[in-house]
Amino acid sequence: MSVMIILMVIFTLMAIDAERKEDMLRIKIKYIRDIKPIEFFDNGDWIDLRAGLDIELEAGGSCVVPLGVAMEIPIGYTAIIVPRSSTFKKWGIIQTNSVGIIDESYCGDNDEWGLPVLAFRKTKIHKNDRICQFRLIKQSDYIDFKEVKTLNNPDRNGFGSTGEQ
16 A cells, blocks of 8 residues: 555656656757856756856956856846855955846857956956856836826835834
């Protein structure tokens, strides 16, 4: 009896996994530089990106770190690129534009993704270091702006209005 239940659970899990794969988005990727392949881990929906070459920066120096890949994002999606949580701690760099946006039209063979950074200390980033991450988000539907005289909602008293706890 228990063997039958175990087999039913296994077949159910296999069916769920097959259904997930049908719903999976496909991203075409071209490796522009000789880097380790990108991996998707089941324990999160952000995907790590690697430095495409060795880079040395002085404190105050900046550059766009090539990430070694070009991708074709599915129509209707945008990639958001941000630093990994350890990026500043390990290399003393921040992303200069706060967040990177790559839309579906940036998909040519030579449209290499990059991370613009500013160094706060002398640092060396090695090829294949995982320095940032991305995820796909669905693009907004068409938005129609309607001008009005009032929004008819209560005011929250301005920016930063939640106060101190």
